[in-house]
Amino acid sequence: MAETRTPDSRRRSERSRRAIYEAALALVTEVGYTRTTIEGIAARAGVGKQTIYRWWPSKAAVLLEAFLDLAAQTSEGGTELPDTGDLAADLRLVLRATVDELNDPAHEGPSRALAAAGVVDAEVGAQFVEKLMEPQIEAYIRRLRSAEAVGQMRAGTNARIAVELFIGPLTHRWLLRTLPLTHEYADTLVEYALHGLAPRA
Amino acid sequence: MAETRTPDSRRRSERSRRAIYEAALALVTEVGYTRTTIEGIAARAGVGKQTIYRWWPSKAAVLLEAFLDLAAQTSEGGTELPDTGDLAADLRLVLRATVDELNDPAHEGPSRALAAAGVVDAEVGAQFVEKLMEPQIEAYIRRLRSAEAVGQMRAGTNARIAVELFIGPLTHRWLLRTLPLTHEYADTLVEYALHGLAPRA
Amino acid sequence: MAETRTPDSRRRSERSRRAIYEAALALVTEVGYTRTTIEGIAARAGVGKQTIYRWWPSKAAVLLEAFLDLAAQTSEGGTELPDTGDLAADLRLVLRATVDELNDPAHEGPSRALAAAGVVDAEVGAQFVEKLMEPQIEAYIRRLRSAEAVGQMRAGTNARIAVELFIGPLTHRWLLRTLPLTHEYADTLVEYALHGLAPRA
Amino acid sequence: MAETRTPDSRRRSERSRRAIYEAALALVTEVGYTRTTIEGIAARAGVGKQTIYRWWPSKAAVLLEAFLDLAAQTSEGGTELPDTGDLAADLRLVLRATVDELNDPAHEGPSRALAAAGVVDAEVGAQFVEKLMEPQIEAYIRRLRSAEAVGQMRAGTNARIAVELFIGPLTHRWLLRTLPLTHEYADTLVEYALHGLAPRA
DNA sequence: CCGTAACCGAGACGGTACGTCTGGTCTTTGA
DNA sequence: TCAAAGACCAGACGTACCGTCTCGGTTACGG
Structure with a gap:
């Protein structure tokens, strides 16, 4: 399955690589993940299967x-959350942007395909998390720590779990298509997560 | 893909159905979803592909x-959350049970397979949500409404979103395998969701 | 390489078999043996590779x-040499016919292909000899024995070797394309083989 | 297919050529003609495909x-038949030697491979005949002419066809593997070819 | 006698075909 | 009279080679 004799990456054809990226993304968007085949990608990219x-x-x-290549092009390294001093406002902004991205049909096919592959295949999942989720999660963590420093968050909060309070429900709704993802939803999420479901004492 | 001439379900062989269920679950557990084939299921169940x-x-x-058949056997209709009057305690109990279930290796294969299939295929996803998630979610909603009635939750809360505050992070962590699912995690989740991340006023 | 689980020949599709025969012969004639591929045959016959x-x-x-199927259709079992009582005349007739057949461009492609395959692959060669050469050789042997009986051949002659004296040179010339195969050549061969190269005592 | 820009043969690496010869012969002997590949030859010879x-x-x-290189080494130019004055004895000697050579397993692989290639590919066949068969045939012709001069052969005999009377059957038996090649067979062949199958008048 | 043109080993490339596997459909056959 | 068995068409899988090409490195001509 995997290549045993490792090829010489210096001699790799940049042209082919780019063509393969484009063909792969196009096919997944057009016909879905399962009906996207390596043969199809090769044919579309004008490239040998090997x-x-x-x-x-x-x-x-x-x-x-x-x-990843697409993501790198899109968000030129900008993996930092805004910090205006108002945590709630900043989170609303970011979550609304995430909602828009998840609703973007251009990203939907590839994203779902990858997510599904990662759910089933631990190897792929690990890569997916490491390369795509982790940078984003860490940006959140930095923002939350900053908020903690200025007293907008309870001290001693587990930042990772805190982040999941925002990202988890969003991802859940997107993956399972239970209900539509809207800006209002994002706002409500921020509200509930920050101030809790229980009545204020 | 779908059958045109609908078969007579009265003449269906119960024996075959059971054998197919068992073969399917066994194969998914043993070799994973993608390597499970219809041909393999048929062969193992001693059944014709047709x-x-x-x-x-x-x-x-x-x-x-x-x-679904497996789930029906396991949790004999018991889709009701406990209601001891203490919302936090009840939620901790349920979430801990969910954590245990998600960590059960026997369920992992089929569950992940189905989740992944649902992520990619909207049809399957809808079924998955309707048959498996929805009953569970509604049980949560009933419990939260009961809590609201006795003043353990803020009035006017969107119950669906409230539920996602518990389920979302859990599912996220399970699907993406970011960090292990523990009872402590479940407890913290309940704590954060009920009382919020922001400092009490 | 070969099928392990032997298929049920009663359920074999006669239609497919005929289509495959025709496609194979057509392709070998049109593009030659080496450029005839199993994929090509399948495609042309409208048949799955499997x-x-x-x-x-x-x-x-x-x-x-x-x-073999083609040969069976063409020469409806007629694997008997003429016996007019004149051995030389009969042999000339048969060898001339063989010359014509070998010169027939319609048979050339498949024949050469098979011969070559048989030369290299002992299995194929054995089949080739058994199914195509042997019946012909035995017809020769019967004719030579008949000639021996009436004193037109030396008694005690090894019939197999005698046959090769006629067939061998012909095949040699055809396979190696050294010189053209003509009726005169056939006649000379009969002459030399019957009466020898040495001067009559 | 063919090189357009003709390379400078003065700068050719003798080392590589020899290595390629050896690798080619070894592979054909070991795995057969069809499973011998140019890539394999190159790899074994430690040579670039180009x-x-x-x-x-x-x-x-x-x-x-x-x-040809191998043949040149083996039979150091000795393409002459013995001429003791006794045609039959000389032919028996030569044909027995040929039988031994054809039975030599070291030569079998490459010989069959080449013969088969020549049967199918006219270009290769022509080369095969010109370089390997023709010198041998002409040596036979010279010997037969010498015999004719001393009255051991009928005058006016077509020498080419006469030669084929000896070589043809031998080749036939070898190529088609009908029956084993033995010294007795060679002797009988000489006998039959020289004195004919018909009874002496 | 030095620069350079061509060979050399190596191997990536776009391709074709291999032989296998599976998907769905259709046909046969035995219980 | 079904349902198992499995043959059928279709086509993707991952591999092996094809013949071309490009890459450095190393000879050995020829100016």
Whole structure:
């Protein structure tokens, strides 16, 4: 399955790589993940199949890299949350942006495909988390620590779990398509997470 | 894909159905979702392929039904949350139970397989939500309304979103395997969700 | 390589078999043996590749059977040499006919292909000899024995070797394309073989 | 297919050529003609693929040259038949030697491979005949003419056809593996060819 | 006798075909 | 008279080679 004899990456064709990224993303968007085949990607990219098998171990790996490449282009390194001093406002802004991104049909196909692949295949999942989720989560953590420092968050809060209070419900709703993702939803989420469901004492 | 001529369900072989359920679940657990094939299920169940195609439209559908059957056996209709009057305690109990269930290796294979299939295939996803998630969510909603009635929750809370505050983070962590699911995690989640991340006024 | 689980020949599709024979012969004639591929045969016959791999172990085997089928149609069992009482005349007649057949461009492609395959692959060669050469050789042997009985051949002659004296040179010339095969050549061969190269005592 | 820009043969690496010959012959002997690949030859010879493609147009061409080289080493130019004055004895000697050579397993693989390639590919066949068969045939012709001069052969005999009377059956038996090649067979062949199958008048 | 043109080993490339596996459909056959 | 068995068409899988190409490195011509 995987290549045993490792190829010489210096001689790799940049042209082919880019063509493969584009073909992979296009196909996943057009026909879905399962009907996207390596053969199809190769044909569309004008590339020999072996060129794919030489550099990637699986369809999921191709797609992950293609997606990372796309993400890198889109958000030019900007993995930092705004910090206006008003935690609630900042979170609303970010979550609304996330909602918009998740609703963007261009990203939907590849994102769902990767998420699903990661759910089933631990290897892919680990890559997915490390490359895509982790940077985002850490940006949240930094913002929450900053809030904690200025007394907008309870001291001693487990930042990771705190982050999940925002991201978890959003992801849940998106993955399972239970109800639509709206800006209002994002706002409510921020409200509930910050001030709790219990009545104020 | 779907059968045109609908078969006569009265003449259906109960024996075959049970054998298919068992074969499907066993295979998913043993070799994973993607390597589980309809052919393999048929062979293991000692059943003709057509017997599967006659009654189910896809591999995911077979598995969904098999899983529902399993779930029905396990939790004999008990889709009600405890109500001791102490919301926090009740939630901790339930979430801890969910954590245990998600950590149970016997359920992991089929569950992940179904979740992944649902993420990618809207049809399967809808079924998954309707048959598996919705009853659970509604049980939560009933419990939260009861809490609201006795003043343990802020009035006017959107119950669906409130539920997601508990379920979302849990699911997120399980699906993406970011960090282990523990009882302490469940407790912290209840704490944060009920009382919020912001300092009490 | 070969099928392990032997298929049920009663359920075999006659339609597919015929289509495969025709496609194979057509392709060999049109593009030659090496450029004839199993995929090509399947495509041309409108048949799945597996249907070929299910019933034949190799490209050569397909072609051999196709060729035998063709030969069976052409020469309806008539594997008997003429016996007018004049051995020399009868042999001239038969060898001239063989010359014509070998010169027939329609048979050339498949024949050469099979011969070559048989030269290299002992299995195919054995089949080739058994099914195509042997009946012909035995007809020769019967004719030579008949000639021996009436004193037109030396008594005690090794009939097999005698046959090769006629067939060998012809095949040699055809296979290696050293010089053209003509009726005169056939006649000379009969002359030399019957009466020898040495001067009559 | 063929090189357009003709390479400078003065700068050719003798080392590589020899290594390629050896690798080619070894592979053909070990795994057979069809499973011998240019990549395999290159790898075994420790040579770049291009070095083969630069100097030879095809796998068959490589093998032909390798075989010629081998033949040149073995029979140091000795393409002359013995002439003791006794034609029958001389022919028996030569045909027995040929039988031994054909039965030599070391030569079998490459010989069959080349013969088969020549049967199917006219270009290779022509080379095969010109380089390997023709010198041998002409040696036979010279010996037969000498015999004719001393009255051991009928005058006016077509020498080419006469030669085929000896070589043809031998080749036939070897190529088609009908029956084993023995010294007795060679002797009988000489007997029959010289004195004919018909009874002496 | 030095620069450079061509060979060399190596191997990535776009392709084709391999032989296998599975998906769905259709047909046969035995209980 | 079904349902198992499994043959069928279709096509993707991952591998092996094809013949071309490009890359450095190393000879050995020829100015």
